[in-house]
Each structure stands twice: as structure tokens, then as C-alpha cells.
Amino acid sequence: MPLDQAFIGREYPPTPPYEVGREKIREFADAVHDDSEVCRDTDAAKAAGHPDVIAPPTFAVILSMGAHDALVGDPELGLDYSRVVHGQQEFVHHRPIRAGDRLVTVVHVDDIMARAGNDFLTVRAEVGSVDGERVCTATSLLVARGTAEEGDQA
Amino acid sequence: MTPTLSEVTVGDELPALTVPVTRADLVRYAGASGDFNPIHWNERFATEVGLPDVIAHGMLTMALAGRIVTEWAGDPGAVARYSVRFTRPVVVPDDGVGTEITVTGKVAAINEDGTVKVTITAKAADQAVLGGAQAHVRLP
Numbered sequence: 001m002p003l004d005q006a007f008i009g010r011e012y013p014p015t016p017p018y019e020v021g022r023e024k025i026r027e028f029a030d031a032v033h034d035d036s037e038v039c040r041d042t043d044a045a046k047a048a049g050h051p052d053v054i055a056p057p058t059f060a061v062i063l064s065m066g067a068h069d070a071l072v073g074d075p076e077l078g079l080d081y082s083r084v085v086h087g088q089q090e091f092v093h094h095r096p097i098r099a100g101d102r103l104v105t106v107v108h109v110d111d112i113m114a115r116a117g118n119d120f121l122t123v124r125a126e127v128g129s130v131d132g133e134r135v136c137t138a139t140s141l142l143v144a145r146g147t148a149e150e151g152d153q154a
Numbered sequence: 155m156t157p158t159l160s161e162v163t164v165g166d167e168l169p170a171l172t173v174p175v176t177r178a179d180l181v182r183y184a185g186a187s188g189d190f191n192p193i194h195w196n197e198r199f200a201t202e203v204g205l206p207d208v209i210a211h212g213m214l215t216m217a218l219a220g221r222i223v224t225e226w227a228g229d230p231g232a233v234a235r236y237s238v239r240f241t242r243p244v245v246v247p248d249d250g251v252g253t254e255i256t257v258t259g260k261v262a263a264i265n266e267d268g269t270v271k272v273t274i275t276a277k278a279a280d281q282a283v284l285g286g287a288q289a290h291v292r293l294p
Contacts, residue, residue: 028187030182057233058220088239089216096231
């Protein structure tokens with residue numbers, strides 16, 4: 001079954017606040033082999049003009065993928081997540097994510113289309129502070145393989 | 155040394171980067187990111203769903219490739235925008251060696267807003283694993 005296009009434009013309620021910790025940033029930076037002191041040392045971060053240690057540029061995936069759960073788990077949408085692969089990813093940073101941030105994420109369904117037997121979902125996660133400051137826009141293209149109309153796959 | 159905007163010219167190449175990726179790296183990234191999809195750690199599961207072997211998280215590949223820009227700019231906070239397409243999985247064999255991702259980057263444009271557009275290529279086993287990868291970077 002192809003996915004219901006009526007989901008385009010849908011927005012999900014904000015996630016509960018996620019508090020960004022210094023050690024979480026360090027753990028993530030270690031995992032992606034980013035050895036920048038700006039991710040680890042508050043003095044180095046301040047010398048670089050940041051109020052506290054900042055996260056590597058793809059850290060927002062923790063927020064965006066967590067927030068996707070509301071959409072991909074929505075029984076009305078009926079997405080078979082075991083068939084989903086990540087097609088594209090973009091991060092637009094309005095400012096770096098930093099330790100001490102309390103972040104909420106709102107997921108928007110920007111597009112749904114079917115092509116060659118696959119469903120393509122464009123999902124935008126707007127990450128902002130609890131005070132309403134925009135922090136990061138993370139846009140993902142999720143591809144559900146073989147879930148669209150049967151028979152038209154090349 | 156961090157380049158300044160005035161020192162950068164379209165066509166400049168960034169210092170290339172080679173990053174090894176082992177199964178241990180995948181386990182560590184799974185824990186740090188919260189992405190525990192078994193295709194990134196369980197060979198039985200990966201082959202059952204039609205993959206040749208365990209593959210790296212696309213987001214790990216994106217992060218590793220992005221380091222070419224953050225190391226050049228000297229500050230992870232310099233990246234204003236970063237986007238990639240995931241074109242081919244990075245297969246990570248359980249042979250104690252893993253694989254290597256080689257990353258190159260080039261200054262493609264100086265944007266109107268003063269950021270520098272860098273195009274990035276990432277290869278594993280001599281094949282491109284990202285498509286259309288680019289970052290917009292703020293330089294002092």
C-alpha cells in the first residue's frame with residue numbers, strides 16, 4: 001500500500017525537552033572521532049566564542065531521529081520501518097547546539113511520494129530551545145523500500 | 155592554521171582525510187547516537203535483509219566525512235549547513251581491520267552570505283558512498 005498523501009503538511013507535538021550534557025557531547029564527539037577541544041573543554045569553547053562546549057554538526061540527529069518515532073510509529077501512516085533506509089540528510093544550523101541547552105523538536109511531514117515501488121518521505125525536524133530560539137533544522141529523506149504499489153518496480 | 159575567508163579561493167582543496175571504521179566504531183556510534191538498528195552490528199540480521207554484511211550507520215559516515223570541514227575550519231561550530239545523499243552502504247567486515255573511508259573536499263563557491271561552500275567526496279573500497287555532499291562554512 002502506498003503511504004497516504006494526506007499526511008503531507010502534518011506536524012507532530014513537540015518532544016519533551018532534551019537536556020544536552022557535556023559528557024554526552026564528549027561521548028558523541030569520541031564516537032565520530034572529532035577530537036576538537038571545543039567539544040570537550042569549556043575554556044577552549046569560550047576562547048572560540050561559544051558560551052559552553054558545542055556539539056559536532058551531526059549531533060542533532062539524536063534529537064531528529066528520536067522525534068521521528070512519533071511519525072514512523074503512527075499506526076495511521078502504516079509505515080513498515082523495517083524497510084526504511086536513510087536516503088538523504090541535511091542540517092541547517094541556526095547556531096551550534098551546546099551543553100546546557102534544553103531542546104524540543106517538532107516533526108513536520110514535508111512530502112510523501114511513491115516512485116518505482118518505493119515510498120519517499122521528506123521529514124523536517126525543527127529543533128529549538130524551550131524558550132523558542134531556533135537551533136537546527138534537520139531534514140531527512142526516508143525511503144521505504146518496496147512498500148508502494150506492487151508490480152511497478154523495475 | 156585556520157584559513158580566513160580572504161585567504162580562500164574557489165578550487166582550493168582541503169587536506170584529505172582517511173578514517174578507519176571498525177565494528178567497534180559501529181558499536182560505539184550506536185551507543186552514542188541511540189541508533190541500535192541491528193544492520194549495524196548483527197551480521198546474521200544484515201544478510202537476512204539482503205545486505206552483504208554489517209554496514210556503517212549512514213549518519214556515522216556523514217559525521218566522519220564532515221570532519222574534513224571542521225578540522226579545516228578549526229571549529230565544529232563553523233558549519234552552518236551540511237547535506238549528503240547516502241548512495242552506497244559502507245560495508246564493515248568483522249576481520250579485525252574493518253574498512254577505510256577516504257574523504258576529499260574542495261572549495262566550490264563563496265556564497266553571497268559570506269559562507270564558503272565546500273563539496274565533499276567520501277569513498278570506501280574505491281567507491282563513492284555519499285552523493286552531493288556539501289557544507290557551508292563560516293570562516294573568520
